[in-house]
Amino acid sequence: MLTATFIHAPGVGYATEQKIWEQGILSWNEYIKLHETISIPENKKPFILSTVQNSIEALNANNHLYFANQLPSKEHWRAFSHFGKKGSIAYLDIETTGCGYYDDITVIGYYNGYDMKSYVKGINMNEFPYDISEAAMLVTFFGSGFDLPFLRRRFPSLKLNQLHIDLCFLMKRIGLTGGLKHIESILNIPRTPETDGLNGMDAVRLWREFQNGNDDALNLLLHYNKEDVINMELLLNFGIKKMQEILFEKYNI
Numbered sequence: 164m165l166t167a168t169f170i171h172a173p174g175v176g177y178a179t180e181q182k183i184w185e186q187g188i189l190s191w192n193e194y195i196k197l198h199e200t201i202s203i204p205e206n207k208k209p210f211i212l213s214t215v216q217n218s219i220e221a222l223n224a225n226n227h228l229y230f231a232n233q234l235p236s237k238e239h240w241r242a243f244s245h246f247g248k249k250g251s252i253a254y255l256d257i258e259t260t261g262c263g264y265y266d267d268i269t270v271i272g273y274y275n276g277y278d279m280k281s282y283v284k285g286i287n288m289n290e291f292p293y294d295i296s297e298a299a300m301l302v303t304f305f306g307s308g309f310d311l312p313f314l315r316r317r318f319p320s321l322k323l324n325q326l327h328i329d330l331c332f333l334m335k336r337i338g339l340t341g342g343l344k345h346i347e348s349i350l351n352i353p354r355t356p357e358t359d360g361l362n363g364m365d366a367v368r369l370w371r372e373f374q375n376g377n378d379d380a381l382n383l384l385l386h387y388n389k390e391d392v393i394n395m396e397l398l399l400n401f402g403i404k405k406m407q408e409i410l411f412e413k414y415n416i
Contacts, residue, residue, distance in 0.1 A: 164241040164407060165222070166190050167416045171233040172214035174207050183211075184414040191215045227299035231326045236307075239300070239326045240333055243403055246299040246326055249276030253298035253325075254399075256391040257310045258366040258384060268317050269370045270384060272392035279393065281385050292321050302395055304343045305331040330398050337405040343391065343398075352397050358387045 167189045169180045182203055188194050194201070194215050198208055214233070221229035227246045234242065246252075258270040271282040271291055275298070282288040303310050307329045314323060330343075339346050344362070347354070354360075366387060372380035410416050 164243075164410070164416065165230070165245050166192075166218075168218075168234070168238070168241050169194070169211060169215070170235060170238055171218070171230070172207075172211040174210055179203060179207065181414070184416065189414070189416050191219055225299075227326055228324065231324055234326075236327065236329075237332060237336075240328050240403060240406060242300065242326050243328065243399075247302075247328075247399075251297070251299040252276055252302060253295060253300065254302045254392045254395040255295075255306060255310055255314075256303065256388055256395070257313055258363075258370065258388055259313060260370065261367060262309075262363075264316075266313075268313055269366075270388050271314075272385075272388040274389075274392045274396070276396065279389055281388065283381070283385075288317075292318050295321070295323070298325055300326040300328065302328045302330065302399055304391075304395060304398075305329065307332075328399065330395060330402065333402045333406070334398065337402060337409075343394070346398065347394055350398070350401060352394055354390055355386070357383060358390050361387050 167184070169175050169183055170177065183194070183201060186201055188197060188201060194211065198212050198215075201208070203211075217229070218233075222245065225246075227242070230242050230246070231239070252275060254272075254274040254276075256272045257268050259268050260266045267284065268288070269284045271288065273280045273282065273291070273294060280294065282291045301311075301323065306327070311323055311327075315321060334340070334346055339349060344354075361383075366384055369380040369384040369387070373384065
């Protein structure tokens with residue numbers, strides 16, 4: 164999907180991109196070959212050509228930051244097939260002491276498609292910035308409004324400027340609204356009996372119980388967070404497939 168994308172070129176909106184597709188131009192290489200004959204405003208052609216050439220160069224160099232900066236944030240999903248491979252993707256979810264500006268992160272869950280790692284306040288959380296630097300693409304559920312602002316406050320030098328797919332908004336585009344667990348239930352994604360029915364307020368409670376000496380509470384909190392993180396992979400695969408079906412059916416990309 165990425166190599167059929169033109170929306171990141173200056174002056175190109177969805178209408179212009181669709182006009183390019185409707186003329187059978189479904190890849191950057193095809194655009195380079197046929198750019199002189201494509202029926203779009205002449206003043207846009209040089210900018211699109213330059214963007215296409217830069218994009219090919221960036222993709223060959225595996226430069227995820229170029230696409231993170233150039234693509235509209237809602238279209239970062241288009242880069243998934245190139246930069247969302249296991250090992251280079253980071254499914255993230257945090258637990259906190261509350262939702263206020265001065266609340267703190269208690270747990271960070273990080274799954275790269277192979278391995279799950281939990282970072283706990285006061286134990287190993289300072290390892291997170293080093294590990295996340297290896298990721299080319301971040302995946303969250305409403306991370307734009309919650310997880311990433313918290314992480315930037317906790318780690319002021321951490322840029323978190325990778326490609327980012329926010330599943331909350333991706334799901335809305337395919338008609339699924341509500342929280343993570345509500346969408347899981349719609350898609351029949353199960354939870355274990357230990358965590359079924361738990362929510363964010365329970366995560367706050369479990370952390371307080373751990374602080375009061377209950378180690379079992381921390382184990383349950385980590386289990387809860389792990390399921391949040393790992394289930395995102397299922398949601399992402401479903402969402403990417405649906406978004407592709409929409410475009411493939413309409414434009415045969």
